[in-house]
Amino acid sequence: MFALGNAMVADTALVQRAQANDRAAFNEIVLRYKSKVFNFVHRMIPSVQDAEDLTQETFVRAYTSIRSFQSRASLNTWLFRIATNLCIDYSRRTRKSQGMVTSLSQETDDEESERERDIPDHDYDPQRLLLNKELGTQLDRALRDLPDKLRTVVLLYDVEGLPYDEIAAIAGCPLGTVKSRLFNARAALRDKLAPYLAGRA
Amino acid sequence: MIPNNSQENSHCSGIRILLSEYIDNTLSARQAWDVEKHLTNCGACSKEVREMKATVQLLRSAPRFDTSDGFMAALHARLDTVDPTLAAAVSPWRRLHLWFSNAGASLYGSRVPALSFGLAAVTIALVVTFNRPGQPVTVAPAPAIASDSVHISIASSANSPFSDPAADNLELRSGASSSGSTVPF
Numbered sequence: 001m002f003a004l005g006n007a008m009v010a011d012t013a014l015v016q017r018a019q020a021n022d023r024a025a026f027n028e029i030v031l032r033y034k035s036k037v038f039n040f041v042h043r044m045i046p047s048v049q050d051a052e053d054l055t056q057e058t059f060v061r062a063y064t065s066i067r068s069f070q071s072r073a074s075l076n077t078w079l080f081r082i083a084t085n086l087c088i089d090y091s092r093r094t095r096k097s098q099g100m101v102t103s104l105s106q107e108t109d110d111e112e113s114e115r116e117r118d119i120p121d122h123d124y125d126p127q128r129l130l131l132n133k134e135l136g137t138q139l140d141r142a143l144r145d146l147p148d149k150l151r152t153v154v155l156l157y158d159v160e161g162l163p164y165d166e167i168a169a170i171a172g173c174p175l176g177t178v179k180s181r182l183f184n185a186r187a188a189l190r191d192k193l194a195p196y197l198a199g200r201a
Numbered sequence: 202m203i204p205n206n207s208q209e210n211s212h213c214s215g216i217r218i219l220l221s222e223y224i225d226n227t228l229s230a231r232q233a234w235d236v237e238k239h240l241t242n243c244g245a246c247s248k249e250v251r252e253m254k255a256t257v258q259l260l261r262s263a264p265r266f267d268t269s270d271g272f273m274a275a276l277h278a279r280l281d282t283v284d285p286t287l288a289a290a291v292s293p294w295r296r297l298h299l300w301f302s303n304a305g306a307s308l309y310g311s312r313v314p315a316l317s318f319g320l321a322a323v324t325i326a327l328v329v330t331f332n333r334p335g336q337p338v339t340v341a342p343a344p345a346i347a348s349d350s351v352h353i354s355i356a357s358s359a360n361s362p363f364s365d366p367a368a369d370n371l372e373l374r375s376g377a378s379s380s381g382s383t384v385p386f
Binding site: 023026027030031034035038039042043048051052055056059060063064135136139154158159161164179180182183186187189190193194197 | 218220221222227249252253255256257259260261263264265266267268269272273275276277279280283
């Protein structure tokens with residue numbers, strides 16, 4: 001039974017059980033964090049398949065290292081730290097082999113992948129639908145063009161909603177650096193999206 | 202009074218770097234007041250704030266992705282091939298340290314583990330010294346060594362108060378030996 005009142009306490013209890021080789025407890029950790037980790041990884045890595053592989057790799061590494069995990073950092077911070085490192089390593093390898101990382105908005109040959117990337121929108125106004133899709137495409141493109149360091153921080157803060165101090169722990173940099181990276185990332189995104197934000201700003 | 206261009210530009214650059222935190226409402230009251238005072242007189246910075254807010258709103262309302270239906274089955278298939286007891290590759294000394302750390306943390310909180318480890322080492326050294334039958338009691342050498350270990354433990358904790366041994370064990374970053382950190386930036 002993992003439905004404890006306090007999420008932090010529940011995480012600690014799950015970690016202790018997982019450290020004692022309780023696979024069910026580790027399974028609960030995966031269920032709890034897989035969507036958050038995958039959403040972050042997929043924003044970092046455009047390919048659905050590669051993002052899913054990296055998300056799995058995040059949990060495999062967590063599984064193999066769970067015994068040495070200490071509760072000085074939260075489980076959330078630890079998992080995002082593993083995922084961030086994997087994404088940046090992947091990004092470096094991809095840049096070396098292909099020159100550039102592909103975009104979330106890039107056309108794919110895989111019909112299933114394309115369907116998964118569709119943006120769910122229950123607004124049936126065709127013009128607005130088109131505008132939102134265009135804006136989403138431009139956002140993906142602007143995010144893709146950001147350096148890894150800036151993209152990591154802006155995704156963790158604005159998309160995943162993590163606080164500055166957790167991001168500092170994940171990125172391994174001082175709090176002031178997190179703030180300046182966030183400012184630079186937002187400023188760069190604003191510069192690229194400004195023409196599309198006329199109706200929203 | 203509307204400032205001229207040169208005054209506006211020099212003031213804008215000082216204000217602009219605060220705009221991100223202004224949007225997040227994390228500035229001090231004084232800084233927020235300075236920004237708001239500037240925004241009432243500066244059209245360019247006001248426009249920048251509006252556009253940055255819209256950008257942040259766009260990011261926060263971006264659609265979220267989720268794993269495929271086969272994710273859990275594929276993950277467990279991979280986990281089945283991994284033995285966590287072997288893969289952890291933790292040395293005996295490291296295990297001892299972790300054991301004391303966990304015990305210390307559960308008793309006294311997270312700042313004490315290194316101290317509890319050192320004190321345990323002192324206790325063991327004293328027991329070994331005093332339990333020798335027929336030997337004269339000599340206290341000096343063992344506590345000195347143990348005391349050093351306490352200092353070393355405390356010093357190493359102070360140097361890396363947020364060390365993450367799990368992440369360190371991951372060796373995610375190839376060629377990270379120069380910095381000793383697993384975080385590549």
